[in-house]
Amino acid sequence: MTAQWQKQMQNQVNTLEKLSTYINVSDDEKEAIQSLDTKWGTTPYFASLMDKDDPTCPIRMQVIPSMQEKVNKFGMKDYLLFKENRKTEEVRPDSIARQYTDRIAFTVIQDCGIYCRHCFRKELVVDQDLQLRFDVEEGLTWIGEHDEIRDVLITGGDPLLLSDEKLKYLIDSLRAIPHVQMIRIGSRLPIVLPQRITEGLKKAIGGFHRVPVWINTQCNHPKEITPETEKAVYELMSCGVNVGNQAVLLKGINDDVPTFKELHQKLLRTRIRPYYVFYCEPAPGIDHFRTPVEKGAELIRDALRGHTTGLAQPMYVLATNIGKIPLMPDYYIDDKNDAEYTLKNYKGETTRIPNI
Numbered sequence: 368m369t370a371q372w373q374k375q376m377q378n379q380v381n382t383l384e385k386l387s388t389y390i391n392v393s394d395d396e397k398e399a400i401q402s403l404d405t406k407w408g409t410t411p412y413f414a415s416l417m418d419k420d421d422p423t424c425p426i427r428m429q430v431i432p433s434m435q436e437k438v439n440k441f442g443m444k445d446y447l448l449f450k451e452n453r454k455t456e457e458v459r460p461d462s463i464a465r466q467y468t469d470r471i472a473f474t475v476i477q478d479c480g481i482y483c484r485h486c487f488r489k490e491l492v493v494d495q496d497l498q499l500r501f502d503v504e505e506g507l508t509w510i511g512e513h514d515e516i517r518d519v520l521i522t523g524g525d526p527l528l529l530s531d532e533k534l535k536y537l538i539d540s541l542r543a544i545p546h547v548q549m550i551r552i553g554s555r556l557p558i559v560l561p562q563r564i565t566e567g568l569k570k571a572i573g574g575f576h577r578v579p580v581w582i583n584t585q586c587n588h589p590k591e592i593t594p595e596t597e598k599a600v601y602e603l604m605s606c607g608v609n610v611g612n613q614a615v616l617l618k619g620i621n622d623d624v625p626t627f628k629e630l631h632q633k634l635l636r637t638r639i640r641p642y643y644v645f646y647c648e649p650a651p652g653i654d655h656f657r658t659p660v661e662k663g664a665e666l667i668r669d670a671l672r673g674h675t676t677g678l679a680q681p682m683y684v685l686a687t688n689i690g691k692i693p694l695m696p697d698y699y700i701d702d703k704n705d706a707e708y709t710l711k712n713y714k715g716e717t718t719r720i721p722n723i
């Protein structure tokens with residue numbers, strides 16, 4: 368029997384005709400769909416969240432191609448090869464990307480539930496200009512031979528699109544490697560296809576075990592959170608899988624104070640821990656989503672820190688080829704001398720503590 372989530376994938380909204388059953392497609396959207404040579408599409412569920420008449424709807428902007436993707440002033444060609452250190456001396460399978468000593472990203476699939484227009488892996492999963500070979504067995508063997516690897520991030524594409532059986536095999540195989548201490552899965556499905564969180568999936572990845580599984584999803588706007596999302600996240604947590612969020616800072620989507628604040632408050636209400644906000648990386652064809660670098664730190668200062676619950680504070684980072692560089696508001700230390708620090712809070716009030 369075909370499960371509901373599989374039917375959603377079979378009925379992906381990826382043609383102008385199908386999209387027109389959800390929204391009044393604008394002339395610009397039509398032109399981009401008809402003229403750009405790019406993979407695009409979404410689950411019917413996520414399409415149903417689109418505003419029918421507003422092309423600036425945050426769901427539409429993330430899903431529907433735009434002619435602005437042809438403008439490429441700052442994007443770097445072969446960005447992923449540079450970003451994921453795929454050109455280093457170390458011999459690794461294509462499926463293994465490495466920036467740190469004790470953890471790696473393990474790519475197991477190239478397909479996604481939606482093809483985000485702002486994706487930094489666009490050359491691989493959306494435009495498919497970059498050809499890499501993702502062999503799961505080869506990756507598992509490499510991880511087994513490297514006892515310094517204690518943390519494995521399973522990524523894609525979207526790994527939760529694998530069947531329950533394949534996921535179970537993957538998780539069981541990693542859990543059987545003595546030096547693997549934790550497994551993370553990067554997946555947008557709790558947001559764009561919450562129907563994927565089934566009893567079968569819970570059995571495949573959940574349960575009490577020496578090696579816990581964490582899921583980090585990507586939710587960029589409060590509109591993406593629905594009662595279906597809330598239920599899916601609850602189901603994951605009830606089988607021992609923690610859920611965090613890795614948002615991307617996107618111009619015109621979440622780069623204003625009210626939206627940024629509402630997003631982080633709503634994530635917490637949904638039991639999703641805000642983990643990172645990423646600067647929109649210099650991948651090709653996504654200049655139109657990029658803000659100034661400082662914007663994320665300003666938003667944390669103006670929307671979150673002091674303004675709402677401490678748990679709702681993600682770390683703002685620039686993900687680079689040498690790892691993640693945090694960039695946080697810098698207003699805390701107003702002055703410092705041999706005797707004391709002068710500290711400032713979110714309201715601009717100051718206080719002093721001794722300099723030990």
Ligand code: SF4
Binds near residue numbers: 478493
């Ligand atoms: S789901 Fe993730 S990998 Fe897939 S297109 Fe979106 S951002 Fe890229």
